[in-house]
Amino acid sequence: MTLQRADGIPRADEVARLVGAFDHWDPALAEDPHPVYERLRQECPVAHSACHGGYWVLSRYGDIEAAARNPAAYSSTKISIPLDIGLGGLPLPPLDQDPPSHTRFRQMLLPFFSPGRTATLEPITRQAVVGLIEGFRADGSCNAAEAFTKPVPIAVMVQLLGVEPDDSARFSQWISAIVEGGATGPEAAAQAGADVYAYFVDLLDARRADPRDDLLTFMLQAEVDGAQMDDQERLGCAVLLLIAGIDTTQSALGSCLWYLAQDAEARRYIAGDESRLGPAVEELLRVFVPTSVARYTMTDVVVGEQPIPAGQPVLLPFPSANWDETEFPDPGRVVLDRTPNRHLAFGAGVHRCLGAHLARMEMRVALQEFLTRIPDFRLADPDAVVWKAGPIRGPVRLDLVFG
Numbered sequence: 001m002t003l004q005r006a007d008g009i010p011r012a013d014e015v016a017r018l019v020g021a022f023d024h025w026d027p028a029l030a031e032d033p034h035p036v037y038e039r040l041r042q043e044c045p046v047a048h049s050a051c052h053g054g055y056w057v058l059s060r061y062g063d064i065e066a067a068a069r070n071p072a073a074y075s076s077t078k079i080s081i082p083l084d085i086g087l088g089g090l091p092l093p094p095l096d097q098d099p100p101s102h103t104r105f106r107q108m109l110l111p112f113f114s115p116g117r118t119a120t121l122e123p124i125t126r127q128a129v130v131g132l133i134e135g136f137r138a139d140g141s142c143n144a145a146e147a148f149t150k151p152v153p154i155a156v157m158v159q160l161l162g163v164e165p166d167d168s169a170r171f172s173q174w175i176s177a178i179v180e181g182g183a184t185g186p187e188a189a190a191q192a193g194a195d196v197y198a199y200f201v202d203l204l205d206a207r208r209a210d211p212r213d214d215l216l217t218f219m220l221q222a223e224v225d226g227a228q229m230d231d232q233e234r235l236g237c238a239v240l241l242l243i244a245g246i247d248t249t250q251s252a253l254g255s256c257l258w259y260l261a262q263d264a265e266a267r268r269y270i271a272g273d274e275s276r277l278g279p280a281v282e283e284l285l286r287v288f289v290p291t292s293v294a295r296y297t298m299t300d301v302v303v304g305e306q307p308i309p310a311g312q313p314v315l316l317p318f319p320s321a322n323w324d325e326t327e328f329p330d331p332g333r334v335v336l337d338r339t340p341n342r343h344l345a346f347g348a349g350v351h352r353c354l355g356a357h358l359a360r361m362e363m364r365v366a367l368q369e370f371l372t373r374i375p376d377f378r379l380a381d382p383d384a385v386v387w388k389a390g391p392i393r394g395p396v397r398l399d400l401v402f403g
């Protein structure tokens with residue numbers, strides 16, 4: 001199936017408007033940003049937007065990858081555009097650090113996110129996934145964004161962080177309120193953020209007194225070159241994982257189900273042979289990568305022929321890189337065994353996603369179990385799907401009908 005909208009003509013004015021006044025938060029970009037990115041890549045690959053105080057937008061694969069791989073020129077210390085994401089200046093290591101400080105945090109955390117360690121979470125992930133599916137299968141329908149794609153990464157996060165089983169329902173509610181800040185309201189999200197933070201403070205103390213096999217204990221013990229994290233950094237890192245690991249996975253998984261609901265052949269192809277699952281997940285990640293990230297220039301740089309002065313915010317939209325026609329022939333077509341597939345869904349360079357193994361495992365398990373248990377499903381109403389725009393794009397309402 002080719003995803004580019006066929007009705008290009010009625011959208012032409014809108015695309016021109018969205019290119020001219022580019023804003024990655026614009027709700028009009030939520031459903032399908034790709035005609036806009038395509039136009040940017042072809043006509044204005046280094047664009048300047050006047051929104052949010054002014055920022056630059058790269059759109060070609062090569063430029064985005066080069067910037068992501070050059071932390072000396074493109075700093076990560078301010079992680080969003082606009083700058084304030086309502087966390088009150090809490091440090092979020094390793095994401096908001098540049099080398100050499102970033103290197104220290106990254107080295108500390110890497111063993112916890114290794115393929116081997118990730119594999120130990122697979123049985124519990126499968127159990128959670130199966131439990132969720134069996135909870136709604138007999139109903140014949142579900143809002144997959146609420147009933148499936150959000151609770152899957154939350155269940156994994158509960159395990160990863162070592163949240164007590166008795167607290168997991170309360171913890172999940174806080175995370176829902178944070179992830180859906182826009183829907184539930186900023187006050188509810190801020191309150192949930194404060195509750196989670198206070199919970200982590202207590203959990204850190206509990207793990208100090210009684211170590212377990214979980215991330216907070218791991219952070220209390222990890223050291224590199226004889227140095228450890230301090231508590232503020234441990235708490236910030238735990239909060240970062242909520243931001244980095246839940247919304248992203250939920251959005252990617254939701255987009256995959258949206259697509260699969262419309263392509264019976266793809267469903268049968270993936271379900272037909274387990275060896276197809278891995279490459280299919282890679283292609284779905286390429287096509288539906290939800291994440292755009294921010295950098296701030298540390299020096300004057302030149303991208304293509306365009307100079308960008310020091311101190312400027314720059315957006316790296318990985319969705320645009322992953323649809324660059326010079327890197328991926330026929331980029332709007334889902335080719336489930338595409339090779340090569342050097343996609344940038346997890347970024348590139350020193351900040352490349354620390355949870356990539358985990359995210360891949362969650363997606364494989366979730367899609368495999370869904371397609372096995374509910375082989376046939378479709379969108380209840382394609383026009384009723386609600387997409388969220390911004391740096392993490394994906395469906396937030398996704399009604400599916402089975403059979």
Ligand code: HEM
Pocket residue numbers: 068076094095096106240241244245246248249252289290291293294318344345346347348350351352353354355356358359
């Ligand atoms: C499909 C799901 C996911 C996608 C698409 C995704 C994407 C990304 C991207 C693009 C980056 C690079 C950020 C940058 O360059 O500024 C990143 C970084 C990161 N991700 Fe993920 N991510 C996913 C899931 C996860 C999960 C499940 C976790 C952990 C539980 C995680 C933890 C992190 C962390 C800690 C970083 C920061 C790494 C660093 O700064 O060194 N991510 N992710």
